[in-house]
Amino acid sequence: MRSRLTVMALLALCLALALAACTKKPRSTADIPRSLSPSYSIAVAPFTQPITTSQLIMGQLxxxxxxxxxxxxxxxxxxxxxxxxxxxKRQYTFIPRHAQLPDKMRYHDSNQPQALPAWVAFAKTLKTDLLLVPQVLNWHQREGSRAGVTRPAHVRVEFFLINIQQGTVQERSVYDVEQSGLTSNLLEIGDFLKRKGGWATADELAREGMLKAVKDLML
Known part of the structure; x- marks a missing residue:
């Protein structure tokens, strides 16, 4: 009983600290939310999963x-x-899944990412300024239920905003999360409350990554 009260007290303290942090004003112009110019046209590719290094835009498997x-x-x-x-508040061109995407092309064996030029060439056929490429790098579904798991969900999703004219990655967002129990990491109380105190599925974590990408990519 005493240990339970201790945990509840810690939760209350962490919640108070989290709420206090949310009320802080931006300390500098760097903290003020930015946004991408609405003049850019943006196409959105379907999700893909690189399974060889050569299929990567950047990074590693x-x-x-x-x-x-x-x-x-x-x-x-x-x-x-x-x-x-x-x-x-933007308009997007959503590329259908049946399109001949670069991830379906064959690449030479390589220990280095090679996919960026192929994605740029693909985007040039769409006549768009920017191409958003979402990728699943790692995917482990929850084993168990919302109440308890034998293995928590773990996902790594990455989002690349490619500038077609420059042929470069303009912005990148990475979300790599394996959910842990609250008692093992009290710093995650905000996520704990957002997930309503339960164990999330890989799909739910992926959606969190999408929401993060909207901010990271200044959409």
Whole structure:
């Protein structure tokens, strides 16, 4: 009983600190939210999962990479579409999944990422200023239920905003999260409350990554 009261007291303290942090004013112009110019046209590619280094735009593949079932990718496409249309005030061109995407092309064996030029060349056929490329780098679904798990969900999703004229990655957003129990990490109380005190699915974590990308990419 005493240990339970101690945990509850710690939760209350962390919640108070979290709420206090949320009320702080920006300390500098760097803290003020920025946004991308509305004059840019943006196309959005479907989700893909690189499984060889040469298919990467940048970075590296995670060790023991968890693969997402291909039939689950359309659900991520729809979730991203919803996040973009409800969370921003922009218009987007959404590329259909049946398009001949660069991730389906064959690359030479390489230990270096090679996909950026292929994505740029693909985007030039769309006559768009920017191309948003969402990718699943790691995917481990929750094993268990919302109340308890034998293995928590773990996802790594990355979002690349490619400037077509310059042929470069203008912005990149990375979300790599494996949910942990509150008692093992009290610093995650904000996420704990946001998830209503339960264990999230990989899909739910991926959506959190999409929301983060909207801010990181200044959409």
């Amino acid at each position: 995670p060790k023991d990479q968890g693969r997402i079932a291909p039939e689950m990718l359309p659900a991520l496409d729809m979730a991203l579409r919803d996040v973009l249309l409800t969370g921003t």
